Amino acid sequence: MPYETGMIDTRVGVSVSRRWSVEGLVHIMLDSSADVSGFYRAQALWRIGKSTLQPFLAFGAAGEFSRYSWPEYRYNDYQTGEPRVIPAGHDFHIEAPWYPTATIGFERALAPHLAVRAELTAAFGVNDYGVAVALLPAVSVSIPIGRYAAGAR
Numbered sequence: 001m002p003y004e005t006g007m008i009d010t011r012v013g014v015s016v017s018r019r020w021s022v023e024g025l026v027h028i029m030l031d032s033s034a035d036v037s038g039f040y041r042a043q044a045l046w047r048i049g050k051s052t053l054q055p056f057l058a059f060g061a062a063g064e065f066s067r068y069s070w071p072e073y074r075y076n077d078y079q080t081g082e083p084r085v086i087p088a089g090h091d092f093h094i095e096a097p098w099y100p101t102a103t104i105g106f107e108r109a110l111a112p113h114l115a116v117r118a119e120l121t122a123a124f125g126v127n128d129y130g131v132a133v134a135l136l137p138a139v140s141v142s143i144p145i146g147r148y149a150a151g152a153r
Helices: none
Strands: 007-015 018-031 038-048 053-070 073-076 083-087 089-096 099-111 114-127 130-142
Touching: 007 130, 038 099, 073 130
Parallel strands: none
Antiparallel strands: 007 018, 018 038, 038 053, 053 089, 053 099, 073 083, 099 114, 114 130
């Protein structure tokens, strides 16, 4: 589940109709003991109604990823005094998208190629204490490659 840190997000979405789109997201954690770590999500987004301030709901799933590396470590065996070496290495881990997510939010088209979006995502996970819920608030600016259709002027 997410930790108390800021994240940088990247989102790619494809509209399948005026009301529905499919999105993929990557959240990179800024303050982490790993070289790189974060979460990824896939979700279906449903735009509710039609207005300049466009409300939406999204449902999907999230998974985690991390990459750790370590330098070579040299030491002398404390019993024999012989030199020992632990080679440098790295480990990459990616977890299947086991965490269900639900999002509520709104977006506002400012121009055909510019929109602002605010959302709150709840990610659910099971741990030793039961079900954990992580709340992920986000505010973002979207710069669509194609023309922005939802709620555009």
